[in-house]
Amino acid sequence: MFRLMVISILVGTIPVLALGSFAYYFFSSKIQRQVDQHNVQLLTETELRLEQLFMTIDFYVTQLANSPLLQDAAVWDPSNRKLHLSFQDLSVQLSRLQSFEMGISDVFYVNYVNKWVIDNRGVTLLTERPDLELLTSYASGNRSSSWKNEGTNGGSSVLLIKKTPLTSLSPSGVIGIRIPHYELEKRIKPAGESDVQLIANDSFDVLAKTEGTLAIGERFSDAFAARVTEALEHTTSAVIRYDEQYFTVVKKSSYNGWYYFSFYSNAEITKDSRTIRWITLLACIGVLLLTLLAATLMNRRVYMPIRRLYEAAGGLSAVGAGKRPDEFQLIGTRIESLISEQDSMHDQIKGQALQLRELFLFKLLFGEVHPSEAEQKARFYQLDVRWTRLRVMAVQFSDWKQSKYAELEWERLMFALRNMMCDLFPEECRLEPIIIGQYQIMIIGADQEDEHDFRQSMIVFTDRLNQLVRMNLGLTTAIGISKSYEHLSNVHRAFREACESLKHRSITVDQPLIFFEDQFPGKNVNVKYPTSLEKQLFQAVNELDFSAAQASLRGITEWLLAENVNYRELQVHLVRILIGLVGDSPEEPLRGLMQGNKTVFEQLFELDAIDEIEAWFEERVLRPLVRWREEQSQLQYQIITEKMLKLVHERFDTDLTLEKCAEQLNFHPDYLRRVFRRGVGVNFSDYIAEYRLSISKELLKNTDMTITEIAQKMNYQNSQNFIRYFKKTVGITPGQFRERLNQS
Template sequence: MKIRSPRFLIRLFLFSLALGTLPVSVLGVLSYHKSSAMIEDKVAKGNQLNMQQTQQRVEQILRAADTTATHFINSALVASAINMKLVPEQFQTVNGLLLGLHQLQSFELGIDDIVLVSFNQGWVLDNSTEVLRLSDYREAEQITRYKQAGKSTFWASTASGEQVHLVKKLPLNSVNPSGLLVVKFQSEEFARLLAGSSELGEVMIVNEAGGVLAHSDPSPGWRADGYEEAMKRVLASETPVGSFQTTGNDQAAVVFRKSAYTGWAYVSIGSVELITQDSQVIKWYTYTICFIILGIILTLSWIGSRRMYRPINRLYRDLQAEPDLRPIGHADEIGYIGHQVRDMLGTQTNLKNMVARQRFQLEELFMIKLYEGELSPREIGEKLAAFNWDRQWMHVCVIAVQIDTLRETRYEEIDEDLLLFSINNIAEELIPLPRRLKPVVMHRKQVNLLGCAAGEEERFKSMINELCAELKLKVGQFLELSVTFGVSRFYGSISEARLAYEDANEALKYAIRMEPGSVIYIEDAEPEGTQLARLPVTMERELLDAVKLADEELAKERLAAYLQGIFQEKVSHREYFVPLTSLLLALVRLQQTLGDEREADGKGEKSLIDELYNLKTVKELELWFWHVLIHPLINRLEGLRKKQYARISDQMLAIIQSEADTELSLEDCASRLGYHPDYIRGVFRKEVGVSFSDYVSTYRLKKAKDLLTDTDMKITDIAEKLHYTNPQNFIRYFRKQEGMTPGQYRELQRKKE
């Protein structure tokens, strides 16, 4: 049988591996993602905090400049001068204004220039100490746009983006301003403030139109072309604070804050890869630990799976080595074992059902053998236990029922067996189960064995009378027949059922002088002292069996017991010779079956009987039976048996030697020779000294060694030729017997040659 691959081992290993790796893998992935999310959240919160600090730092300067400018324009000097014509005569006013402008332009605030404009008088004054006409001023158009703006104070940037302007109208909150103060900041100053936040990535300030006012990268080549989409999302956001990630090849993390003071947006754009750099370290550390754990789990799973699989594999291979078990396909080891176990259980169930169906026949067979005296007390006890017939009886008797006549009835002779079985069924229904064994039909009679415990003899006799009367009534009622009952003496055990059966039969012989339908007790019909001829029948049969077995010791023992059983009865001298003559005739008949005719040597049955009647003592009887009859019979039987054993063993050896390379079995040999397999098994072992299977295996091994030495046949071909179950079985058996494999044996023989 072909050995399958260890499917269950693979499944067990994969299951164990999955059971160990799945939690570790899930734990590793979840740990990484959780730690990454926590790190990214902390980074985002840190960026927001840094962005807030940057905003506060920038707007602190802006608010300081705004506050200073507000104080300046609210001064009396500015309020009076804004409506004056600044002519040379007003040089003191001009000097006062210039001094105020110079005081506003401090280095700490990063103010680049300050412009004071009077719309009513049309002049412009800046840090150049020169009073210019508004119409001639280079930024007159920008001043006009600022005047038209709807806000009294606001922030604006130039078209080039190089400057940021704080614009304040005079007077404050006026719909039609008379003047204007413009505080100019260089964008480079804001970039310098943003440079301190470069760890956030690229930080920039974006106005409400999306223009970049300042950037943390002061290099002139920097451009904002790559961030249009991010700027749109920032400006479109309704929340003052937020963050998001851009999509595409270059993912970026964007953090922004919108200023309610200036309307600007402070934006930080950083690489996602840089932000998640720490989480990447954690990822590889986690994955490394997980892979190490997975390697350990892989090793332990394999070792553990093999250890758990070992007994399953042993049972699986033992089942596969059985040639009688049919193979099944597409099943692992557990499926195969389960299938075979179910087959065995099914076979066991079938056998149980078969035994249950045959129990009825077995019970009847047991009862017939019991009545015929073919069972020893030990066998009787075993059978009673097997049938669960636990009967603690101290007295037993047999009731035999026979049909009186079928004449003048509606039945014919052919119906007798059927009628007896009907009577048997009625008896089985009427007699209580604790009081009986199995009723049977034998020798044209229906027979019942009944019993009772100690001290119930009188009640038992009454019950027998009642049962016979009721059974007679039921048979007459249902079958319209008359039956007669024969009742035996009471005996002390079930093992004496044969004697009770003979009593019941003897009682029925007296029916000829009785009325039909009588109940005949043997004790009433037969006189005392006529039992001796029947007593030693069982012993006689056992003695003859010992002679047939050619067992001298057993024959001597049973001969002595037979004679003792006869002479312990106190009867007349002539009655002793009735069973002795019966034994003599039985031994003579046995001699004749063996071809030993007494007439040939002048001693016939008559002369032997005369010799028997002339013997005076029990010892003489024993010696005479032994030397004259039994011992010669045993010698002849032993000689015939040896010849027969030798002939059978020679025939079996010839069959083995000629057919060793076939599927030879003991049953085949028994069928050819015409004997039972159990018989020739014992004969072969006795004559050859080994069992049939051992001899066949040894002979096949010898042939295998010859083939290994004399031919180049493959080992698998040799195993197949000699009908081994599979090559592995052949190799194992060869190594067990020879101490080496077939291949090693072949090499050794070739080296010797």
């Protein structure tokens, strides 16, 4: 009872605690993610709002820098009174940029050529300005346009500096746009009252910030700047802990490299997490109390049958005085004892049943069972013989006397063979093997209506059996199989036929598998020759595919052997194939097939074994022929490729196509396509396009021909197509290409 209570409490407590812990951490993390997402969204809005302002100002300043008025102002002399109206027009253009909506406080233009400045105060000489050194520094740097921070808090501002002319390496002047920091702060909106949003430049100087409970100086520390740089190394936004109380969402601008920060306190998150923690804790306590109550009630009901079972097993009398009874252990011991006794009785009955079944199979094989009782007794001994066809298979070791095994190991070999046969053949398709003399006998059945399918399945299984015996025992087997019968009463005839097949094995050819119906000569006189396989063989040799030719030859030999031809008949058929292969070949490959003074036919008829014939045919005929044809094909490919290249080089300025080449050379276009691809490495159309491109480059470089004339010479319908292809391939237009050549 006590153990049941402990188990019930543990089963009820552990899932509840695990679920409560998971719920607490899951919802806490979810709140954190929601706050982060909200702050990222607000910070993104701030970034978009400010960068829209910056890019608008940049756009207007760029328009002004490209205007004719400002380009002419580069050479104005302020002492020239005739330019009074021009200076007035320039002042008007600068004042138009100074709009209230964009928060611009000052717009100025500095002329470094004639050393004068124009701003809200008018035109002054650069040497008379107190900020001469600052204005002069604006011309330094490699960038034509940049945003800078200027001044300190209280009077600080951000400054857009754009050099003029925009494309010049040495500027003649600069345009400056000044925006006070307080204008930027107007456009920043924090997420909460205690939150702080701010902007810092790429040097982590604070440009603008909102009021909040977090105190931040004019510049971030180097340690914090390094953490921000590392966090944004592979992303555009990140969440970083600022201190023990505050987190910050930071984004880096892709426009000017500034950083946008949103600092928020984790106090609210912690407050929500504590609420979830208490709710989860109370829920877990309630579930635990309910679990304890349910466990107490259920254990009382469950324990009563166990108690009665314990008493029935004699547990009370077996427990000594003063000892606490272990009901489950005692009940388990008694049940194991009963099962052990039952298994022992079952093994005895099973052994006797196996002996009776084996005795029945002996009588069945030797014809001692009446035909009318065979089916009935088979069902009595639980033999599944509901087959439409059956055969008897006899297996013996053909070379065990010459092997390493002694006669005393004969029984072990037969036992190993029996196990292999049982593992290989499905249980529903066989009966248990029986050792009779030198043979291992097995009755095999099938539900196949087609006799040919039954025979083929027997061939497959016996091949696997031979492979297993050879791999595990290092021996070879001979297998005799009877004719097919429909009734179990004919098993004794099938047994005699299987044994007779092994006794009359052919001594000319070493056949591991012998069917009784194949023992009589003359049964397969008219052998159907595999013409389709022969065509596949010839085609494979012509296509230089040795693997396919090898497979076709093996298919022909397997076909003929399946038709029960002997190795001499196989030689005759292979002579037919040999004549077909070398009959129309030149004298050179035929000399290579000679071995001394013997022709290929003489070599063939000296062979006796089927495997030797097949191996000789592959290595002495197929491989040399394929190699010679491949060498001839390579030579022909090279000649054709050179002719096609010559046509391209001579007629590139005409409407030359692959079809016209084929017509000129008297070959099929598909054949020329494969040959050219193999010889050159690219398609014909790609090569002629690249060649025309190289010729057009030479014409652009060495002649004064116009682009239209070059396009016509390259056989383009119009110059636009030529320009489009040239730019797509080279990256620049033909005109730009010629201009760069002239510059270099």
